[in-house]
Amino acid sequence: MDLLLQGLGNVFQPEVILLLIGGVIIGIIIGALPGLTATMGVALFLPVTFGMDAVTGVLLLIGVYFGSIYGGSIAAILLNTPGTPASAATALDGHAMTKQGKAGKALGYAAIASGVGGLISVLMLILIAPQLAGVALNFSAPEMFGLALFGLSIISSVSGGSVLKGLIAGVFGILISTIGMDPMTSYPRFTYDQLSLLNGFSFIPVMIGLFAVSEALVIMEGEIGGGDKIKKIIANYVLPKWNELKRLWFSMIRSGFIGTIIGIIPGAGADIAAFVSYNEGKRFLKKEEKETYGKGNPKGIVSAEAANNGVTGGAMIPLLTLGIPGDAVAAILLGALVVQGIQPGPQLFATSGELVYTLFAGMIIANILMVIFGISGIRLFVKILLVPKKMLAPLILILSTIGAYAISNNIFDVFTMLVAGIIGYFMKKYGFPASPIVLALILGPMAESEFRRSLVMSEGSYSIFLERPIALGFIIVAVLSLILPLVWGKLKKNKKVNAA
Secondary structure, three states: OHHHHHHHHHHOOHHHHHHHHHHHHHHHHHHHOOOOOHHHHHHHHOHHHHHOOHHHHHHHHHHHHHHHHHHHHHHHHHHOOOOOHHHHHHHHHHHHHHHOOOHHHHHHHHHHHHHHHHHHHHHHHHHHHHHHHHHHOOOOHHHHHHHHHHHHHHHHHOOOOOHHHHHHHHHHHHHHHOOEEOOOOOOEEOOOOOHHHOOOOOHHHHHHHHHHHHHHHHHHHOOOOOHHHHHHHHHOOOOOOHHHHHOOHHHHHHHHHHHHHHHHOOOOOHHHHHHHHHHHHHHOOOOOOHHHOOOOOHHHHHHHHHHHHHHHHHHHHHHHHHOOOOOHHHHHHHHHHHHOOOOOOOOHHHHOHHHHHHHHHHHHHHHHHHHHHHHHOHHHHHHHHHOOHHHHHHHHHHHHHHHHHHOOOOHHHHHHHHHHHHHHHHHHHOOOOOHHHHHHHHHHHHHHHHHHHHHHHOOOOOOHHHHOHHHHHHHHHHHHHHHHHHHHHHHHHHHHHHHO
């Protein structure tokens, strides 16, 4: 406790706190712009920290990291354009609330849930970092395959009104994910001698196209509500009331823990955590609430946002205790620490206790700042909706193009985004959900490579999945997640027929 108090004192040094505030604000802006991910934001600011001391430099990067994960929810909620992959699940209920005239409340739920999830992850980081990191080390190829399969099973929960259409979209996404070099042999698959296809399709340009470009096309067609509806949305920017928040605390806390645990697992990430938590949120709903899930239910927003922000602290657990980054951003932070002459690992807590607890204190303050800026900026954020449609659609297209190109400075990603946008437009017209494609592109390659690595480990025996309790548990839950919605839908249909 003394070290934590000492850390708080270090954070509130004028230079440190000002840079932390600046990092959070910059992160929110980066996150809100389609395609500019948290990884990209932290990477851009890494060179800026080279002339700073260790604490100041790392806390600036942490501010950008935390702010950008939350910032992605702003565009997701207001424009159905996820600013980051982690906010794709938020868009499902968030944008539905915007269309109901509740944009302010949706943004309020997202900000508060983000703060709660982030604080839970930091508290877990402080209290039980070494123990949780030890559990994560037990995850080998079979466990990672089970996790990926469980993530893919969520497709049935993010399919909207039609599970069949969701599964079709998911299979389409898995097929696309097989394009490129074989993950085990590096043999080209479905590339047709095109060099641009050797690395396959990056899911970020596809995501930008499916959500942002398709939305711009719909706006240009004039199918989104007119001026009166926009005025209604602006008039109802009111924050969530205490009575409304009370019903969501359990969802926030549960999702914060889910995000933290998934964040500990190297390679999982905030996007997987958001979808897993979103799916788990549906399991805990009452029967009458399930009908509104995906159509503007606040529990969908807080489940996704608390989880993707819970990953921020979770990813730091293996980084600080074992020197193993939990995600891409943590890998950049590892580089920042090494540049400063600090080697994360088991000895870090013994040799640099004050530094570690200063980082912990900075993470707590960063999450609090994120909530403050998120709530105080709601009135400003919702005014995005006042931008005339004839200006909004080109603006979305410009930002999307910049975001897609900036990923790897490759014009092929821009063409990928445009084709995905056209596909997404027709999917909207015919009621096919876009989220299963994004989910399949993220988890498909992971599931394939970990499945094949597992078979290499077992010399071709499938029994390896039965002998590993964690892997088997994930697989069982995945199968149930896919089957139960179909069975439930069939029983519900039969019940209606019998009642008639």
